[in-house]
Amino acid sequence: MSGMSESRPRDTPVLVVDFGTTASAAIVVAGEEAWPVPEPVTGAASWPSAVFWDGQQMLVGTLAERRKRSEPESFAAEFKRGLAADSSVVLGRRRFRPVEQVVALLTALRSEAERLYGAPIGRALITVPAAYAPTDPRRARMIAAAEAAGLDTVELLPEPVATAFAPLAGPPLVPGDLVLVYDLGGGTFDAAILSIGERWHEVLGHATLDDCGGRDVDALLAGRIHAEGQAWLAPLLSSAAASPSDPATLRLGMAVTDFAQRLKHQLSTAPVVEDFFLPNAPAYRLTQADLRALAAPLLGRTVTCCTDLLARTGVQPHQVTAVVPVGGGVRMPTVAELLQQSLRLPVRTVEDPDLATVRGAARWLPHSGPRRVPAATSPEPSIPLAFAIPGGSAHLLRWLIAPGQAYVAGVPLARVRLPTGALWDLTARVPGTLDRLLAAPGAEVTAHEWLALARP
Known part of the structure; x- marks a missing residue:
């Protein structure tokens, strides 16, 4: 991992997070460069996954740990365990759902990462247990929490896959x-x-x-x-x-x-x-x-x-x-x-077993390759755009260009999230102009389905 420098890469920065039950860690990745996000109070690589409601704001990490004995009833840890039911608990005189506590910690991680990196960060890669199956509500809640924390493009990666990319002895x-x-x-x-x-x-x-x-x-x-x-x-x-x-x-x-x-x-x-x-x-x-x-x-x-x-x-x-x-x-x-x-x-x-997942995820990101699917077109005047989506289906996150906008070959037209949590871009095979959208953001789309119409 390299340190922060004035000559940051121009690549889009990504906040890589291993959100653990008792401790969390984060790394900023931009291209081939990576910077750890240490806990601001202790300088440690890991942040305690803990929150404390002081009556006005939510303290997180070490600040929460240091206040827990003053008002134990206002302190919470291990709230990741409650993410499935997401039932609210009382902290002080207010009730908070586990997903809200996740939002508080992710917000602090993003803010500290942006302070160190010196620029806004809107994309996140969050590792999740393999037990979080595609239909598991914890996946959707983790994504929603990250989005609420100001990270508008969120990708999930199974923790075992991240671990395989961690530096191993031998x-x-x-x-x-x-x-x-x-x-x-x-x-x-x-x-x-x-x-x-x-x-x-x-x-x-x-x-x-x-x-x-x-x-x-x-x-x-x-x-x-x-x-x-x-x-x-x-x-x-x-x-x-x-x-x-x-x-x-x-x-x-x-x-x-x-x-x-x-x-x-x-x-x-x-x-x-x-x-x-x-x-x-x-x-x-x-x-x-x-x-x-x-x-x-x-x-x-x-x-x-x-x-x-x-x-x-x-x-x-x-x-x-x-x-x-x-x-x-x-x-x-x-x-x-x-x-x-x-x-x-x-x-x-591995060198640091408690950091293996976040370090592996940070190494996976630049080596995951271009995840793009070119559009399949027809010779008709109005060209339907369909894509061979890996796995057969995906969630359409957003269109990256608007109707009436011209594009060149290879440019990403839309971004989707696969059931595994991976992000893929749908790209143009030939140049054209986007004519009309047939699928709105938020829709579940399938491989070879017509998603838009374009003009040559």
Whole structure:
């Protein structure tokens, strides 16, 4: 990734976003150049997927995290999990739907990206889980949220496909390879079988565990801390025992969970850790062996999910070229050990597993090639324009030229979104003048359907 410079490319900038359950990351891509969008408060590559309603405005990211203990009832995280039902929740004295919380975070990402890039950005590429099928309402809500955040051209990319483009240690993946993507994020676990192609990669099958992520490990560890720390937690617990929704109770729960997460992160590089929850409390000691035993049932479910997926898709283990573990949860040493022992498949590593998806998507974008379909015409005076749309159908987003406007061969006439979420441009095979539109923006169109009439 390159840094921001005065000599920006003239290519249309695209905001690439990996919107995660617990953390999100973004990169601006323009042509072959790419710039990360760090969290403005901490400078970290990832933004906490968190919001806080202060009564007047929605704070996001680290600003939200730092306010959560002052008013726990005004704080929300992991709202991506609620995107399917999109039921409103109370923050402070107002109700917000999950899609509105997504809008707040995407708006902040776009604003910071534009500040760093120095120019408006209207196009977005957002990665989504493979579980978001073409008819899944979460796809439409993610697109609507991005549009509401000021991004008028929105494309979706399956997360496993993005992962395949992330920089891997060792030789690159080649056409014909079958890859098992093991994605242990903060809020969910996703597994996918990916067939590597010359230009396009195909998701052969996928599976998801919605209650099996890094935060679930944090919750298990927090429960252990509560159980083992009764002596020094008792005074705090007695004052917070009024109600589970009492602010004091919520603050204590947040504090213990944050402490558990801190211990877990330290064990990514150290075999044993001792840390203090309170200055006057005894040191809490935890080893990698302790964490391994605690997380074993949860991680065992991820392995079962992978083996069931292989069986369901008819892929034999010996046909799998490699397992690619990504997501912040795979930083736990016990994950690599478990994959080696249980799956007995070659494991490929990426430099920053929690940034693999966004970095892969940023590399996919300039290498995805020209996605254009030339019009099929006839020799009649009034020329019908029809297109061999990949996959047979698409959603017509907009016409790029107006009736009465002349065009040259190869110019894009309209833009469509395929059911996969990919954007394609419908182009002119020969020069002409657009005469009349037969399909309006927003229509579902099919391959070889007459979409417009033109004059030579």
